[in-house]
Amino acid sequence: QLQLQESGPGLVKPSETLSLTCTVSGGSISSSNYCWGWIRQPPGKALEWIGSISYRGSTYYNPSLKSRVTISVDTSKNQFSLNLSSVTAADTAVYYCGRHKRGGATKYWGQGTLVTVSS
Amino acid sequence: SYVLTQPPSVSVAPGQTARITCGGNNMGSKSVHWYLRKPGQAPVLVVYDDSDRPSGIPERFSGSNSGNTATLTISRVEAGDEADYYCQVWESSSDYVFGTGTKVTVL
Numbered sequence: 001q002l003q004l005q006e007s008g009p010g011l012v013k014p015s016e017t018l019s020l021t022c023t024v025s026g027g028s029i030s031s032s033n034y035c036w037g038w039i040r041q042p043p044g045k046a047l048e049w050i051g052s053i054s055y056r057g058s059t060y061y062n063p064s065l066k067s068r069v070t071i072s073v074d075t076s077k078n079q080f081s082l083n084l085s086s087v088t089a090a091d092t093a094v095y096y097c098g099r100h101k102r103g104g105a106t107k108y109w110g111q112g113t114l115v116t117v118s119s
Numbered sequence: 120s121y122v123l124t125q126p127p128s129v130s131v132a133p134g135q136t137a138r139i140t141c142g143g144n145n146m147g148s149k150s151v152h153w154y155l156r157k158p159g160q161a162p163v164l165v166v167y168d169d170s171d172r173p174s175g176i177p178e179r180f181s182g183s184n185s186g187n188t189a190t191l192t193i194s195r196v197e198a199g200d201e202a203d204y205y206c207q208v209w210e211s212s213s214d215y216v217f218g219t220g221t222k223v224t225v226l
Contacts, residue, residue: 037215052215062215063120096161109162
């Protein structure tokens with residue numbers, strides 16, 4: 001059974017960079033035809049797709065966040081990561097990682113991690 | 120950017136049928152996925168590609184998509200179905216888009 005687990009700081013200061021890692025177990029992050037994505041949910045708001053990286057390393061970002069987002073993969077550790085720069089309070093959210101096929105649904109999700117942006 | 124509109128809330132009595140709509144331009148040409156999210160838990164996929172169910176999801180959950188509206192139908196609603204529900208599509212200009220979310224309350 002594929003499992004994903006987010007990790008990273010729960011508190012980030014405004015203007016700094018939010019960095020999270022998703023560790024994948026029960027399957028290879030290099031599996032063909034899959035993408036690995038990040039989704040977030042601010043308190044009281046809807047889910048928001050942040051971006052994804054394909055098994056080939058191609059990246060796809062939400063146009064509204066594109067200028068601040070970098071997603072990368074480390075196949076040796078079976079992990080992928082999210083960097084979101086110049087954060088503000090509006091970036092406070094529960095951040096989830098997940099697996100999907102390009103254009104397809106996200107069947108596997110991490111449990112989510114709350115990141116608060118505050119000084 | 121592409122926008123998906125859902126009703127903020129739907130209330131339904133146990134045993135009855137809940138229908139949650141998701142509106143967007145030319146929805147019928149896209150594949151729609153539906154998720155439920157309960158407080159403190161990760162989202163769960165309940166319908167994908169308009170009307171397919173992942174293994175383990177009860178047949179009470181069904182989906183349809185035509186014209187400008189996709190619909191998630193929950194038959195014989197149970198107390199455990201109370202959750203927030205989100206639709207999602209992949210759209211060429213915006214990539215992935217989620218709907219605004221619908222809170223389902225079981226009376």
